Amino acid sequence: MDNTNIRSSISTNNDESNTNDNELTSRKDDKKLADQLSVNSEISKETIEDPNDPKCWPRKKKNFILFITSLAGMVAPLSSTIFYPSIIIIENDFKTSGVLANGIIGVYILFMGVAPLGWAAYSDAFYTRRNVYLASFTIYIIGTVICGLSNSIWLLLAMRLVQACGASAVLSIGAGTISDVFHSLERGRAYGIFYLGPLVGPVIGPVIGGYVTDYLGWRWILWILAVIGGLILILIFFTFPETYLPPTNLPNPNNTTSNSQRRKRFDPTSPLRLLKYPNMSLVIVYISITFAVIYLQNTLVGPSFANIYHVSASTVGLIFLAPGTGYMIGSVIGGKWSDYVLIEAKKRNNGVGYPEMRLHSVWIGCFFISVSYICYGWFLEARLHIALPIIAMFTGGFSLVTVYNSVSTYLVDAFPGRSASAIAINNLTRSLAAALFTFVSVPFEKAVGIGSIYTIMICISFIGVFCLFVVSYKGKYWREKINSGIDE
Template identity: 25%
Template sequence: MRIWIVLLVSMSALISPFGATTFLPAMNVLREVLDISASQVNVAVTTYMIAQAFAPAFMGALSDSSGRRLAFIICFIIFFVANIGLALQTNYIALLLLRILQAMGGTAGIALSYAVVADVSTSAERGVYMGYAGAGILAGPAFGPTIGGILAQYLGWRSTFWFLVIYAGVLLVLFVFFFPETCRNIVGNGSIPPSGLNRSVISCIQARKNRLQRPSDVERIKPPKRKFTLPNPLVTFRICLEKESGIILLYNGLFFTAMMTTVYGIPYIYGKTYNLSELHLGLCFIANGVGSMASSLTMGHIVDWNFRRHAKLAGMPIIKGQQQDLTNFNIERVRLEIVLPSHVIGTIGLLIFGWTVHYGTHIAFPEIGLVVIGFGISGAYNITNNLLIDLHRDVPAATTAAVNFARCLLSAGGAAAIIPMVNAMGVGWTFTFMAAVSLLLFGVAVWIMKFGMAWRLEKAERGSREMEEKERGKGP
């Protein structure tokens, strides 16, 4: 069952990057059709990223309070409707407004997917499952443009949005019929039966069969009544303002921005140097996806191995299916020991890509750079996401919404800046600047590894003192 759940959320994770990137190869065609500039088309990318920075704060809080199923279904419906509108729109304002709506629906691929993985796995085994779920999010920016390039070349730019309509419809059916509720606030460790919209169609059919076959047994197992609580999106922003989490989010968001800025800059950068068709341009994104998927599917095993190694050294038992007490366990060091080599690899990839394009080498060389970028940066991104969930296991959706808030705002800035930077500095020096920023971020990662546990214990002690003061204030 757990593999099936992770497979479904990995599929759902694709809708966010697909929504952002499938139309990238058609940007030049779209510019001509709508009679707008390259910078205006780029605003459609930036608008999507900004909208997607804020939407998960609400959807993540909704899923933590009312269940993952409800939030997924709402997101898929919004995404489905938005893409119908985008396929039919004929002017620039409609494009921007519908991109905002599309981004709101794409929340399902971000805040909710990682939250489901946190529901069904423990800290000791989460690396592998986070890698599987992350494969969708990280492969999307590569394979989305590839699919978009093929569709735009042979069926026109509108077909890229009709493809997303079909994909959202398939996901909606799969989740309505087959996806079980996983939120621990709703079903606990799986022992509490869900009710209402938290039940899949298949589980309802199965329950009906059980009632007919064993009515006396079913009567004894009734779902408890739950009080409805309004989602609180402020939880996401409180996580952003915490000392340790805020620093990790800054590191995570800025380093991931380097990869997304590269991806969003490919149509313009390759267009100037290699003069590719929409189809061939779309195929060029595969390299980054290969690197990202390779990282997601392999680094998770290394992350879990390192956790087991440190747990053994600390004398902490690992019991399958049981969460570990991380209070006095240096989880920051455990995770970031694997991040640091990934960080170095990603930084080298930025330099390879920038200077091979700068000197107009054969396109195979910058493509190698994209593979290296994908492997290194994706690895660091997935592992720091894992660390943040370790620090906030009670609100995993709000935590991944915080990750998304930082990532999307910073990536929006990167997407808006890449063309002016390349025009002003040249491709080589633009990516050298990005590598220099990456070098500074390496120092931030070391800083977190050294002081993160102390910050966490300090926060826990402060929380305990505040709780004691509140209890004393209530009196006898």
């Protein structure tokens, strides 16, 4: 293959390149990474240093984009968990039922999973990330302000829906931004940093919500969220560049015989078509089960610790710092571990890598997830010292995020050109699982007991682990079979 053809293939493959692509970078600070990529590259220095390619931007610029993306990603989960301490007060203020009051959380979680389908389809169809961020945060601010002014529970629920639609865009588009800017072997670390934002939100949300509700009133939660959204919108407007490099060989609309890449059409349901591929559907099974366990735990933490250890509501909020700290540390360490496993696997395979190699980094995490959550449940059941279940929450959160980082990065690498759609499907299925188990957790726990409920869920999760095992060994065959037609 001559250099002209290589330049053409790179310019049309902007969104993501496969992990087994011969990606190189000539920057001095990336030399170590470049040496670990395939030695068969014929890409010229001039091609690699294309200033229009976001992957070739200066390191500081790429890290700044990563920081803004992570910061924006914090808003959606923060806006969800920040209301946990104020549900009862809102119920009393509006003189409504507990079901409708809990709907403030349930509706938000549901649409936090559904809305990214539309954002992802729009981004992939119109080759833009920046415009999606600007539109989504504008919608988020409008919904948040009207929530704060609501004088009925129905208006509050409706605006929570709008708020979720606006805040959730970054959860899928953020993955596309990272794949725009970072080479495949850098993405594990980049995703680890990116997910710090979405993981910090659930950690600080209940703590902030509790204190704001006690001292200022629950409506002040919404004014604070509106200010945060406004600041991020201003930051994106003035400092965030477009990272989606459009293909250069879009067909001439007057040329009906062109074999060039076809322009994509906007179809909000298009991400759902990815579920027909086993690489996607089997991985999603595991992610959905693990998120069901997380939200089962989140819903039961308050009543469990209050009933067993007789702690106050503010103390319960502080207990959430245990898994949250595990999430944050696991996100950083897990990203580096994921990249390390991929690099070592490529070395053992004569410098040739493929996305499924990354999945071999999850097995240790899967083991400790099982141990941590089973121990957590039976520590509570046995009413052991409060420190033991809190430690189990930390180790469970740490292990879970190390696995989630790897499988999310795999979805991006396995579906080139469709990263935003792949992560949107991920968000949809996990949000559906989270919303379901948020509602059934209390009767489920009453039926089987606090120890048994986590044992049952972990036994179910073994199905997901088996699915990951199958993808790690069969995924390469499936991916090579479908990749040629995935963008059709």
